[in-house]
Ligand SMILES: Cc1ncc(C[n+]2csc(CCOP(=O)(O)OP(=O)(O)O)c2C)c(N)n1
């Protein structure tokens with residue numbers, strides 16, 4: 001299953017990732033990290049919608065996102 | 078090479094270029110300015126023949142920064158200029174000193190301030206010996222008084238620069254640069270290909286054999302205490318240079334008055350001293366060859382013996398401050414200045430030397 | 438992700454070997470978990486795993502990552518020497534695992550010239566802001582480009598002096614307010630914003646010159662392709678490689694990161710058009726240039 005992980009330590013809450021997700025599953029959480037930023041998240045229920053396109057990771061200025069692509073999801077990037 | 082000593086008849090500027098070549102200099106970065114043009118002109122051909130690189134930079138600013146780049150890679154590199162160009166090089170020299178990059182820099186001092194003239198001068202003594210750019214740092218400063226010394230000092234400057242990871246400055250002037258004299262060249266140096274292996278930048282193997290962390294050559298230190306630590310380290314290095322002082326003495330043993338002069342003026346003053354000795358005057362010469370470190374202990378010793386001093390220099394009085402600091406416990410130094418713009422001659426020196434000798 | 442193109446033209450056997458090495462070089466990209474899912478995006482090897490000091494939404498982070506990805510993909514890290522510059526990216530060496538010399542403000546192209554002349558077999562790049570490159574360092578960038586130094590310049594244009602607090606840069610847009618043009622940049626007083634990619638493309642030694650942007654996923658991917666070409670201009674010995682990147686500085690633009698990205702799209706790109714400004718390889722004119730050093734023997738008549 002395609003999915004992403006957001007490093008809550010590295011996320012600076014810029015929200016650029018939220019704009020580029022084709023299935024709009026990324027949002028700002030209510031969690032504040034040690035640097036005082038409200039980190040981005042994908043609600044667990046929505047993760048299944050992730051296409052593994054890596055758009056979010058591409059635009060993330062802080063390399064906070066890792067992207068896993070499911071076996072069947074084949075090419076996208 | 079047995080004792081078949083080759084003799085060459087060259088200008089001081091050429092001697093400097095030849096000394097650099099023989100010392101294994103592989104990159105030269107220059108910019109035209111009188112009276113040092115013979116150096117880049119010579120190097121434009123010689124560097125390429127020696128398998129090195131010559132770049133006529135877009136400015137002295139660029140040339141000095143190219144030197145920073147090449148030196149950071151552990152390559153023997155050099156730039157040369159004259160006073161106005163030296164002003165432009167200072168920022169990069171400060172970076173080199175701050176980030177401990179070895180390099181050889183030549184200043185064929187001309188008259189200033191401003192555009193001044195193209196004649197000889199020692200007006201850059203302060204700039205040379207006090208660092209020259211921003212921040213606390215020092216260069217090793219060597220002052221030749223002949224073509225042979227210009228050759229030898231340049232040859233040695235590369236070893237000194239690498240041994241101390243610091244820029245070394247050769248401070249000459251239009252007289253040294255333009256005068257043609259015989260020199261005896263040395264056997265070319267075989268530079269160790271591993272020179273600087275523990276700090277130079279050649280690309281960081283991030284994995285596999287020889288893996289190491291990437292290296293940074295920098296002068297920015299923002300962490301708590303970091304810059305103070307770096308300054309202490311640099312100061313310890315400069316202190317350790319003190320044992321490298323070099324100087325020439327002539328007829329000082331029984332002298333009542335010691336003339337202190339460096340470079341071309343030191344040589345001219347020597348003639349004046351010689352002629353006064355012929356007239357029975359008890360005068361001698363002390364000629365610092367290293368301007369930094371300055372031979373303060375040696376001068377202090379002479380002062381303790383009761384000798385008096387006259388500093389002669391081709392500026393408005395700069396080295397005299399170092400002489401006075403050296404002898405201050407026991408005496409002082411008189412000063413005779415040749416104003417930049419005027420040409421010095423031994424005849425001009427005799428009267429002031431006699432005057433200083435006569436004063437009690 | 439892009440690959441394949443990295444193998445230099447060589448005997449097929451050598452190329453195959455390179456490909457094997459490449460696979461090993463980026464193991465993370467090849468990671469597969471228990472369920473067969475593949476890790477398709479992670480931090481490049483050449484990038485240090487630490488938080489940056491950049492503001493939220495600052496595009497220096499993206500530009501760094503693109504450089505690091507290419508160092509990985511082209512297997513250049515262990516022969517790279519970088520010349521960092523003065524600006525917010527002064528700590529480049531805290532994030533990119535390449536041997537680095539810290540250069541005085543604007544002088545990185547001269548420092549890189551010295552590096553490349555001293556070590557012609559190394560990959561040498563500079564990373565410079567717009568104040569650094571297009572103002573104080575104008576002479577150095579022009580002449581390094583004109584000499585055709587075999588170096589690559591990564592130029593991050595965010596239309597302000599970021600590090601010093603948002604003063605006017607030569608690239609500041611007309612009407613843009615900064616701390617030193619509080620009423621907005623005025624063409625009559627301060628001149629028009631400088632378009633560096635257009636200027637650099639005119640110079641003789643340049644093999645590749647392009648402008649990309651970091652405001653959208655599509656543009657970032659395109660920018661990386663340009664950057665690869667700017668790297669290849671050097672690795673293939675063609676000449677000087679230049680890539681300008683339009684970048685956001687939300688802090689000094691006094692905007693949210695989201696609004697800053699929109700400003701790039703709406704205001705910067707129309708003034709600074711994206712695209713390739715010079716590509717010797719595509720023009721079929723490469724090879725006509727003389728390598729620095731090779732020409733040096735002719736001292737010329739005095
Ligand atoms: C000789 C010199 N002048 C001025 C400065 C101060 N200074 C530091 S960074 C900077 C501007 C950097 O702006 P830019 O190149 O656009 O980089 P950014 O921070 O925007 O990425 C200036 C003027 C300096 N360090 N050295």
Ligand code: SF4
Pocket residue numbers: 003004020021022023024025026042049050051052053054055056057067
């Ligand atoms: S990989 Fe693509 S689909 Fe998945 S969260 Fe990121 S942007 Fe959305």
Ligand code: SF4
Pocket residue numbers: 006010011012013014015016017018039040056059060061062063064065
């Ligand atoms: S783009 Fe990166 S830093 Fe910005 S909110 Fe998303 S995960 Fe966080």
Ligand code: SF4
Pocket residue numbers: 490491492494495496497525595599600685686687688689
């Ligand atoms: S001031 Fe601007 S350029 Fe500097 S880190 Fe912040 S956003 Fe980036």
Ligand SMILES: [Mg+2]
Pocket residue numbers: 524566567568593594595596597598599606
């Ligand atoms: Mg900027």
